[in-house]
Amino acid sequence: MPSKIKGTALVTGAAKRLGNMVAMHLAKQGYQIALHYHRSKSGAMSTQKAICKMGRRCELFCADLSIEAQALTLFAEVFKAFPNVNVLVNSASIFIPNQFGALDLGLFKAHWNINFKAPYILTCEFARLVQKGHVINFVDANAVKYKTGYADYLMTKKALLEFTRMAAVQWGPAIRVNGVSPGMILAPVNGQPDDRARRARQIPLCRTGNPRNILQSVQFLLENDYLTGQVIVNDGGESLI
Ligand SMILES: NC(=O)c1ccc[n+]([C@@H]2O[C@H](COP(=O)([O-])OP(=O)(O)OC[C@H]3O[C@@H](n4cnc5c(N)ncnc54)[C@H](OP(=O)(O)O)[C@@H]3O)[C@@H](O)[C@H]2O)c1
Secondary structure (H helix, E strand, C coil): CCCCCCEEEEECCCCCHHHHHHHHHHHHCCEEEEEEECCCHHHHHHHHHHHHHCCCCEEEEECCCCCHHHHHHHHHHHHHHCCCEEEEEECCCCCCCECCCCCCHHHHHHHHHHHHHHHHHHHHHHHHHCCCEEEEEECCHHHHCCCCCEHHHHHHHHHHHHHHHHHHHHHCCCEEEEEEEECCCCCCCCCCCCCHHHHHCCCCCCCCCCHHHHHHHHHHHHHCCCCCCCEEEECCCHHHC
16 A cells, blocks of 8 residues: 555545445545545444554545535535645435426435536535646446436436536646546445346446446546546446447
């Protein structure tokens, strides 16, 4: 493990699942971790313990990213605690099935606030306060498709994909903005159907992916400093068909 500190990474939704694995990976790579969570306090605390055991500093930041005021203050709080923050990973999101026409505006607002507005606000604040840094947005391989089963979710990821590219144009050269678009990596939560095995048989690589593949993409984006506005689609070819 590198002993030299490379800076600090704010990772949203980092108490569990992919965000958690990214936070652990970045800690191993030499970053201090500003670990954002919302409800998963125990996961956040045990991750903090594991990162501190590595000899890295890790502080916890609780924020409900569906609430604009909390999204607006989160980055300033992180910057105050870690003036060397230089990486932002926007991973927190919600993923709830719905179709246009149901007009569930509560769900519409929750998707937009958490999946798009929060990364937008955090990136703006990051670019305002950080002199040189890198933003990585978690998009979705399906963001280039037109499936309607998770309509509000998909619209927010389409917006995040385009925001990633436009933000790269606006904030270069000081800030690089890239993304990762996972395909079938982890099973959905909250009792949603897990039909990945069946769907995976129909994609070019005929299998689901592994979180390790996502960490490899994150690492590649971090290391290749001539990349900005790029979103690596890690989906076994799913988005091609
Ligand atoms: N998993 C996959 O295979 C896959 C596929 C395609 C795209 N992605 C994208 O990759 C990213 C990570 O995926 P994942 O499946 O690991 O994530 P996830 O389990 O869907 O969610 C990650 C975290 O988002 C946080 N979150 C939810 N509502 C929040 C709120 N109101 N305020 C603040 N945080 C909130 C939760 O934090 P707490 O638990 O602390 O409340 C949760 O742990 C997401 O952006 C997702 O869209 C994942």
